[in-house]
Amino acid sequence: MPLWGAIEAGGTKFLCAVGSGPRDLRAETTFPTTSPAETIGRCLSFFSEQQQKVGRLAAIGIASFGPVDPDTASPGWGYITTTPKKGWAQTDFASAVGRALGVPVGFDTDVNGAALGEHRWGAAQGLSTFVYLTVGTGIGGGGLVNGELMHGLIHPEMGHILVPHDRKSDPYGGWCPYHGDCWEGLAAGPAFEERWGQRGETLPPDHPAWALEAHYLALGLVNIICALSPQRIIMGGGMMQQQQLFPLLRRKVQTLLNGYLQAPAILRDIDNYIVPPALGRRAGVLGALALAQIAAQ
Amino acid sequence: MPLWGAIEAGGTKFLCAVGSGPRDLRAETTFPTTSPAETIGRCLSFFSEQQQKVGRLAAIGIASFGPVDPDTASPGWGYITTTPKKGWAQTDFASAVGRALGVPVGFDTDVNGAALGEHRWGAAQGLSTFVYLTVGTGIGGGGLVNGELMHGLIHPEMGHILVPHDRKSDPYGGWCPYHGDCWEGLAAGPAFEERWGQRGETLPPDHPAWALEAHYLALGLVNIICALSPQRIIMGGGMMQQQQLFPLLRRKVQTLLNGYLQAPAILRDIDNYIVPPALGRRAGVLGALALAQIAAQ
Numbered sequence: 001m002p003l004w005g006a007i008e009a010g011g012t013k014f015l016c017a018v019g020s021g022p023r024d025l026r027a028e029t030t031f032p033t034t035s036p037a038e039t040i041g042r043c044l045s046f047f048s049e050q051q052q053k054v055g056r057l058a059a060i061g062i063a064s065f066g067p068v069d070p071d072t073a074s075p076g077w078g079y080i081t082t083t084p085k086k087g088w089a090q091t092d093f094a095s096a097v098g099r100a101l102g103v104p105v106g107f108d109t110d111v112n113g114a115a116l117g118e119h120r121w122g123a124a125q126g127l128s129t130f131v132y133l134t135v136g137t138g139i140g141g142g143g144l145v146n147g148e149l150m151h152g153l154i155h156p157e158m159g160h161i162l163v164p165h166d167r168k169s170d171p172y173g174g175w176c177p178y179h180g181d182c183w184e185g186l187a188a189g190p191a192f193e194e195r196w197g198q199r200g201e202t203l204p205p206d207h208p209a210w211a212l213e214a215h216y217l218a219l220g221l222v223n224i225i226c227a228l229s230p231q232r233i234i235m236g237g238g239m240m241q242q243q244q245l246f247p248l249l250r251r252k253v254q255t256l257l258n259g260y261l262q263a264p265a266i267l268r269d270i271d272n273y274i275v276p277p278a279l280g281r282r283a284g285v286l287g288a289l290a291l292a293q294i295a296a297q
Numbered sequence: 298m299p300l301w302g303a304i305e306a307g308g309t310k311f312l313c314a315v316g317s318g319p320r321d322l323r324a325e326t327t328f329p330t331t332s333p334a335e336t337i338g339r340c341l342s343f344f345s346e347q348q349q350k351v352g353r354l355a356a357i358g359i360a361s362f363g364p365v366d367p368d369t370a371s372p373g374w375g376y377i378t379t380t381p382k383k384g385w386a387q388t389d390f391a392s393a394v395g396r397a398l399g400v401p402v403g404f405d406t407d408v409n410g411a412a413l414g415e416h417r418w419g420a421a422q423g424l425s426t427f428v429y430l431t432v433g434t435g436i437g438g439g440g441l442v443n444g445e446l447m448h449g450l451i452h453p454e455m456g457h458i459l460v461p462h463d464r465k466s467d468p469y470g471g472w473c474p475y476h477g478d479c480w481e482g483l484a485a486g487p488a489f490e491e492r493w494g495q496r497g498e499t500l501p502p503d504h505p506a507w508a509l510e511a512h513y514l515a516l517g518l519v520n521i522i523c524a525l526s527p528q529r530i531i532m533g534g535g536m537m538q539q540q541q542l543f544p545l546l547r548r549k550v551q552t553l554l555n556g557y558l559q560a561p562a563i564l565r566d567i568d569n570y571i572v573p574p575a576l577g578r579r580a581g582v583l584g585a586l587a588l589a590q591i592a593a594q
Contacts, residue, residue: 081559082559128449129449129450141524145443145445146442146444146447146448150443150525151426151443151526152426152442153522153526153527153528153558153560154526154560156525157523157558158524159523160557161520161523162460162516162553163459163460163461164459165461178554179554219459222457222458223458223459223520223524225450226458227438227458227521227524228447228453229447229450229454230450231450256476257475258475258476259475260475262364262378262379265450
């Protein structure tokens with residue numbers, strides 16, 4: 001049974017693991033994201049030690065914060081590219097890991113990784129076209145279309161779509177440094193905290209904040225549904241831990257679409273159309289494991 | 298050399314043709330869209346006559362107004378489904394053509410057909426992920442992702458994405474019967490005519506109407522770019538005959554994205570990123586021909 005390495009590379013922390021599959025993660029470590037040299041160095045140390053114990057890994061998968069270059073035909077493949085995160089712009093990540101450890105490396109965005117994990121073992125099994133969204137300190141989206149991970153020109157940047165914003169009923173201007181009141185500028189965690197002066201965890205589930213949050217999330221979902229026609233939308237991330245959001249935003253999506261899309265999945269079975277990740281908080285690391293499996297093929 | 302049949306099925310008129318490729322359309326006929334029985338009947342008569350002259354066609358492709366069911370695994374494959382167009386809801390189209398003429402039939406949306414035509418012979422050659430949009434009496438969008446036509450749950454309905462609308466500077470409420478001021482409610486032909494009291498052809502190219510039109514078109518393009526990361530966007534349809542729109546909306550897209558997507562195609566080469574169809578008004582019928590070629594494979 002081959003063993004794979006997995007790196008869930010987040011802007012705040014990294015998680016590294018080794019295992020043969022979702023029910024067999026044999027080693028795991030997590031550490032804060034500091035400088036690229038130190039953070040990638042800790043990844044290399046972890047996997048070097050593991051390889052001394054268990055032998056050569058079949059491949060390592062990296063599901064990374066971005067933007068990244070996931071194009072295997074590009075000279076910049078495997079780089080974290082234009083991130084505003086200090087010190088990380090233009091960081092050679094995947095090639096550095098492959099060179100140091102002598103193994104094939106799979107590399108993609110965190111959300112594409114999570115989508116792949118959900119496709120193999122979670123809420124997207126058997127689907128060919130679906131979207132995975134994370135709503136936390138930002139909004140990120142990825143997924144599969146026609147059975148393959150979404151890339152295109154770079155990769156989707158779903159957090160930056162532009163949605164209606166009624167400044168009379170909600171004068172909050174949005175926090176996105178590039179676009180102000182784009183989707184993540186209005187609906188990600190920082191917007192919630194600035195608008196209400198506190199984190200979601202401290203507000204009761206029937207506070208009006210949640211209806212407004214569901215409204216903005218639903219506006220973005222409608223745009224993704226109309227642009228991509230996904231067979232399912234999986235929504236993870238810190239904000240979506242607030243379970244009361246799901247029924248609110250499902251209803252808002254139906255109201256906004258107003259019966260235009262005559263799909264039973266949306267009209268009658270929306271509880272199974274907009275869902276949390278079946279892998280929960282493990283979607284990221286298991287997605288990285290799935291990226292490793294693809295890299296070794 | 299095999300001969301193919303092509304049906305460009307529009308809500309206003311149909312165009313049927315026979316040929317071996319884009320430079321060899323040997324017969325062509327066009328007629329208004331009336332009832333399904335009459336209109337499809339005229340298609341059948343045309344192709345029957347053609348088959349008596351040239352022998353059996355290798356396949357017929359249909360690029361149709363919608364919504365349609367393009368899923369070959371579905372019992373409703375080949376139907377025009379929930380269209381508000383009188384008499385056409387739940388019309389068996391593709392199977393009826395195939396049964397009557399004894400040939401394989403390829404069937405998809407008009408915009409997916411046009412996208413396929415542009416991929417084979419036009420502005421999308423060599424690309425794996427791109428979008429084809431038509432802006433006319435409505436807005437429709439299709440395309441290829443990872444080298445295959447976009448379907449998913451149904452097929453994209455890009456005209457109905459929701460975009461910011463400042464009612465103070467533009468009080469026009471939109472005409473979409475389902476969503477009011479969705480993208481096509483604000484930016485398709487009927488919106489232009491209701492807002493300005495006349496058709497675009499009668500306004501000079503420097504009229505402020507064009508800047509506002511470019512603004513709304515750009516809002517939708519930004520959303521499509523962020524959701525899908527296309528390698529190129531091809532824009533056809535009656536509205537895009539107004540060539541002055543292209544430079545205006547390219548600049549608006551750059552302004553709205555505000556440098557967030559560090560892709561040379563957008564930052565420096567946007568003239569080749571947002572383009573008219575290379576096949577011009579032939580994109581539809583040639584797309585249907587390309588659908589025929591796929592159906593015969």
